Amino acid sequence: MRRMLLAPTTVIALVALAACSSDNTSVAPSTSAAVTTVAPESSTTLATSTTDAPPATDPTTTPAPTTPPTAGWSVIDASTVGAPLAFPCCGSNWYGGSVSPPLPAAGQPLADGVYSISIEWPDDPTAPITATVARFDQCSALPVGSCEDMGGSYAPDEYGIDPSGSMELTFTLDASVTVVLGGFGGGDGSSNFASGSGADLAELIAQLNADYRDAVLSRRDAGMTFDEIVADLVANPSNGFSAPAEEFAGSLAYTYGDAPPLLFQGLPGFGPDPDPAAQGSDIIGSISLVVSGGALQIQVYAGFYS
Structure with a gap:
């Protein structure tokens, strides 16, 4: 695969992962995303696969860039993101998204649109990260086995991930990246999603992993069981760990x-x-990528799944 330097800015939206969503948050209903255009501080590298993906079968609506985020996390309305926010629930398919554009030829940038993205967090979250990007397409247009078979024909708004091709995207979690992070605060869920920078996410991941080692893995290595560790941290919160907002969650x-x-x-x-x-950041699942005007936005999720 050939690599190229991508000049446009990078925007990433992240959602932390746990299991299977019961509140239909696997996608945001709006087709306008909160993406950010900022001056790039680090390079982004693309490497396309040698397998060409088929062309899109319907138009992709891509949101326009908006105001860059300030430092720190700011609560946002999840319905404005315009891309999947969590994995599908309970063996279902992706809903409410759109067909991704074809993957680019080697040396070309991603076209504006919404894509699937898979990320493995490195031990050092400030180091370059190489993610795998693939296309969303209608289940009716994908090979058998690409989507969950619910019986009968697929609905037009039922999507899966195209297995025929993928590409690598390398970026750094710095101030040139925007992140949308989903968690779980209970209540009506209005504060479950926030926007921040890549630097904010890198700081969060580094602290999470350090706290997980100190509060959880050290207790395990000392001979405590899963139930004993949970009971101890619920009764005696430490290192950022405590009882969840809702006991059932x-x-x-x-x-x-x-x-x-x-x-x-x-x-x-x-x-x-x-x-x-294993590390604490293993619960942060990467969901989707929005490209708009050359800026990149990635959704990840660490919230409630039923």
């Missing part, structure tokens, strides 16, 4: 600064075959 919540509370419905690093490299 999960095991623990993590709060840092003015970011939305991140919900731990389970604890990474536990179970019959625990991952020895």
